[in-house]
Amino acid sequence: MKLLIIGAAGMVGRRLAETILRDGTLGGARVDTLTAFDVVKAGLSTTDRVTEIAGDISDRATVERLVADRPDVIFHLAAIVSGEAEADFDKGYAINLDGTRYLFEAIRAQGGDYHPRVVYTSSIAVFGAPFEDKITDTFITAPMTSYGAQKMIGELLLNDYSRKGFFDGVGIRLPTIVVRPGKPNKAASGFFSGIIREPLAGLDAVLPVDDSVRHWVASPDAAVGFLLHAATMDTAPLGARRCLTMPGLCVSITDMIEALRAVAGDAAVAHIKREPDQTIRTIVAGWPQDFAPERALAAGFVADTDFQSIIRSHLRDTADATG
Amino acid sequence: MKLLIIGAAGMVGRRLAETILRDGTLGGARVDTLTAFDVVKAGLSTTDRVTEIAGDISDRATVERLVADRPDVIFHLAAIVSGEAEADFDKGYAINLDGTRYLFEAIRAQGGDYHPRVVYTSSIAVFGAPFEDKITDTFITAPMTSYGAQKMIGELLLNDYSRKGFFDGVGIRLPTIVVRPGKPNKAASGFFSGIIREPLAGLDAVLPVDDSVRHWVASPDAAVGFLLHAATMDTAPLGARRCLTMPGLCVSITDMIEALRAVAGDAAVAHIKREPDQTIRTIVAGWPQDFAPERALAAGFVADTDFQSIIRSHLRDTADATG
Numbered sequence: 140m141k142l143l144i145i146g147a148a149g150m151v152g153r154r155l156a157e158t159i160l161r162d163g164t165l166g167g168a169r170v171d172t173l174t175a176f177d178v179v180k181a182g183l184s185t186t187d188r189v190t191e192i193a194g195d196i197s198d199r200a201t202v203e204r205l206v207a208d209r210p211d212v213i214f215h216l217a218a219i220v221s222g223e224a225e226a227d228f229d230k231g232y233a234i235n236l237d238g239t240r241y242l243f244e245a246i247r248a249q250g251g252d253y254h255p256r257v258v259y260t261s262s263i264a265v266f267g268a269p270f271e272d273k274i275t276d277t278f279i280t281a282p283m284t285s286y287g288a289q290k291m292i293g294e295l296l297l298n299d300y301s302r303k304g305f306f307d308g309v310g311i312r313l314p315t316i317v318v319r320p321g322k323p324n325k326a327a328s329g330f331f332s333g334i335i336r337e338p339l340a341g342l343d344a345v346l347p348v349d350d351s352v353r354h355w356v357a358s359p360d361a362a363v364g365f366l367l368h369a370a371t372m373d374t375a376p377l378g379a380r381r382c383l384t385m386p387g388l389c390v391s392i393t394d395m396i397e398a399l400r401a402v403a404g405d406a407a408v409a410h411i412k413r414e415p416d417q418t419i420r421t422i423v424a425g426w427p428q429d430f431a432p433e434r435a436l437a438a439g440f441v442a443d444t445d446f447q448s449i450i451r452s453h454l455r456d457t458a459d460a461t462g
Numbered sequence: 463m464k465l466l467i468i469g470a471a472g473m474v475g476r477r478l479a480e481t482i483l484r485d486g487t488l489g490g491a492r493v494d495t496l497t498a499f500d501v502v503k504a505g506l507s508t509t510d511r512v513t514e515i516a517g518d519i520s521d522r523a524t525v526e527r528l529v530a531d532r533p534d535v536i537f538h539l540a541a542i543v544s545g546e547a548e549a550d551f552d553k554g555y556a557i558n559l560d561g562t563r564y565l566f567e568a569i570r571a572q573g574g575d576y577h578p579r580v581v582y583t584s585s586i587a588v589f590g591a592p593f594e595d596k597i598t599d600t601f602i603t604a605p606m607t608s609y610g611a612q613k614m615i616g617e618l619l620l621n622d623y624s625r626k627g628f629f630d631g632v633g634i635r636l637p638t639i640v641v642r643p644g645k646p647n648k649a650a651s652g653f654f655s656g657i658i659r660e661p662l663a664g665l666d667a668v669l670p671v672d673d674s675v676r677h678w679v680a681s682p683d684a685a686v687g688f689l690l691h692a693a694t695m696d697t698a699p700l701g702a703r704r705c706l707t708m709p710g711l712c713v714s715i716t717d718m719i720e721a722l723r724a725v726a727g728d729a730a731v732a733h734i735k736r737e738p739d740q741t742i743r744t745i746v747a748g749w750p751q752d753f754a755p756e757r758a759l760a761a762g763f764v765a766d767t768d769f770q771s772i773i774r775s776h777l778r779d780t781a782d783a784t785g
Contacts, residue, residue, distance in 0.1 A: 280602065285622050
């Protein structure tokens, strides 16, 4: 089978590509080719069966070329993230809305016998305050950022194109990914990874919110698992509602710190420096904290078991990368 | 003040225009000019203060010209309706999505000191089965038609452009308008008006569904009232959720028939011919039946009082038109 990953140079996209290339199969079928597309080349660990392409998905012709060889499964992960989409209104809509629509239109333009699986990464940013205590699968999607609005428009298009039979879409709303590897970034959510990753590396990390704050998180491995399941699952039970909130873990800062203590001891926890930041507290207060993702669980998506396992998985990744 | 009505040749748009021209004011301010735009000229009853323009809102330059003289209030009612958007996928997206986006972008392009009120007509078609028994204001919007998806995308854009301060938007989800004047049309919902309008004119009307079917309806007068209130209300209490389900009446076919009997007698009711149609029954079974539109009521939108009043209002309109 032929695969296309759009957004293959991002943290999750690259991990997905490496996993598929290592497995060599997807849903029991042999992977013959994988096209890895992003704004820069992903630099995957093998060139066997892989074509890496750098380009711009807000350019219609570029997207049409990507679809022209009719991949069986298309993963669409490319996006301008929340902060940048808020700062650059035009760029956010160009990539997140127009790019997505060009992709869906290019698939439709291939015609009647072409009917690929399309896996679209959405986000819990499609939800906005005020929330239910545990957000159910029938709660209103009322985004409060341009990124959330763009992701939600993509969901509506995915549902409509799937309903019309132009492709077979599944949208997955990712939790915040923790522990993100690499260096600290400027995202308002960055501290959720930072307070684990930095102490494990012997470095200080700033905690800008109260210990009582809860958040909806999933590990990088869980995120790849969601994508692989979305690519291979039976979509018939989804009906017209193709987009699902993924099962994360609802953890408080206290939960995270105690898990860190259990895995790495008091010395690690001592690296967490409480520096309340009213701007970040206000942003985080507008984020959803907990969900009841019953449809996703019924459809076979599997959450992380507990936060200590997430930390241990991150430690293994770090050892692999440096060893 | 300067007004622009996009979709001024439709049933509701024309009624809105005539009402405003008759009143001469909107929210206490004098109406200096009204531009009435649609795919055909509306043919309003006066040319005083009115400019009628025929054009295509899926043409970006046309929309930019409409916005260039900076109307204070813009009513956007233009749409490809449900049946046609389902039959002609490209046309539906071109008018309902691209046209709406061109309008919003043209307003934004005018720059910082231009901040009009934008009143956008959405629809209860943004909802799709399975439903709550009474649909609340936090229920998921999961459309099951391309029209519903396009209207919902417009809602997301309206919310986002309003949140960013590019304009001051209000979206109103209209119930099915009953009694629609004029001839029967081919819409699946047409019989809701037909079983009242035709008997009152001494003509037979087909009832294709069971008497127990309930539906969410509003009169043409109520629809104009919603639009005028949306144009003049204080939007601050709406927060980020600018789009509201309008307060309709939940009436069953039995309710409608008994109201007809009370107003026009058994002879009128005898014109209703029960001819069950499985196709229409299936379509109607997928429509929402009842709502709890609490936010709209709190924001001052006013529903029809009862279905007999709707019928009497239709009779007065008919007398005016023929007298």
